Amino acid sequence: MIICLDIGGSGIKGAVATSPSDLRPLGRIPTPLHDFDAFAEAIRTMADAAHATAPIAISITGVVDPDTGIITCANIPCIDVRTLAADLEARLHRRVLIANDADAFALVEAVEGAGRGHRAVFGAILGTGVGGGIVVDGHILTGAGGFAGEWGHGPVAATSAGTPPVEIPRFPCGCGQIGCVDTIGAARGMERLHKYLHGIDAPSTAIVEAWLAGDDKAARTIDVQIDLLAGPLALVINVVGASIVPVGGGLGKVAPFIELLDAAVRQRILRRLATPLVVPAQLTVEPGLVGAAILGFSELAA
Incomplete structure (x- = not known):
């Protein structure tokens, strides 16, 4: 017990x-x-x-x-x-x-969820902020200091994104650095980008609802955010060798968002895949x- x-x-x-x-x-x-x-x-x-x-x-x-x-x-x-x-x-x-x-989230998905049967699983969190965990052969990889999997931090966010490209400032992050993925990813990042692009304050839930309803401004925000997230996530996958990436958090429950992110990531990784790699978490x-x-x-x- x-x-x-x-x-x-x-x-x-x-x-x-x-x-x-x-x-x-x-x-x-x-x-x-x-x-x-x-x-x-x-x-x-x-x-x-x-x-x-x-x-x-x-x-x-x-x-x-x-x-x-x-x-x-x-x-x-x-x-x-x-x-x-x-x-x-x-x-x-x-x-x-x-x-x-x-x-713990990555371990659940590796053992019982979308990562079952995969040796290397990267569990990505797109909730209030950006986080993650690595599980290899059913064991959590904590790394030095316990920071393995924390792809949300580090000054790696692009300064130009979207189609057509738009310049993106390097926003300050709560960790003390500037330009972290956490500043432009997940819910708070979506809200920050929407205000920067359109001058509109709106919660991430409203932005997602507007996007799914066909709103052009929301669609532009999603396009830019997907572009900003896909590169860093592709780099993590190349380095870790993950064969599946379950996504948890609020955005992990938005299937069309995850489908777009998956397509963008698979275009950027070294391994060629015809099947989904970035998928919604199964055990929510x-x-x-x-x-x-x-x-x-x-x-x-x-």
Whole structure:
């Protein structure tokens, strides 16, 4: 038995897993953001209600350095720059395993979803921002510092895109760099591009709806964004050798968007493919909890 937790900046969701495919929900509670004692106690309360001694596997926003165990998590300040797994183990007297939520997503898709049967899977997140995770032979590749798969950051966004081409400024990124893919990708990037191109403030959902309804301005925004995303994603695929790229997050659920991105990426990679490479994620219900369960049973229950 594994206690599975999916922790974000607004809430902690829990489940008891007797196998990766058998999860019983434990509900959801708010995430304590500024008090580590309250954060640990919230986890203790949820875990104790399910089982007194079962190990805990956590999918969490933030990046864990595999060498030091230190987590970088700006949106939950009370755990930022802590050795979170060790600190929780000392408090809760249970084994604790922690994985980045994008890595957990990639693992779910590799084991149970669109990546089943593929040796190398790159799970791309196009949600509020841009993220990703790499799974090879069923194991998460964390890399130095835990940053493997983070294709959203690094100053690689093009400065000209679309048909016909339009000049795109190098927008500042929350990571401190300028011109990251995160600044022009996913939901916030779509909104930023739409305002830059047309002077219109609109949520990404409205832009997508307008595009699907035939709006020319929205179509231009999508065209530019696809062009900006396709190059960096193609580079990742060439380097990693991924044979499938499941896409999660809000834009991953917009099939026409993913179809356009897939076609643009396949034109840019070295390998020639006649079948889809970039595809919508298959397991869209609680991927964080399912990913924690898979990780827990492969490592904690061994």
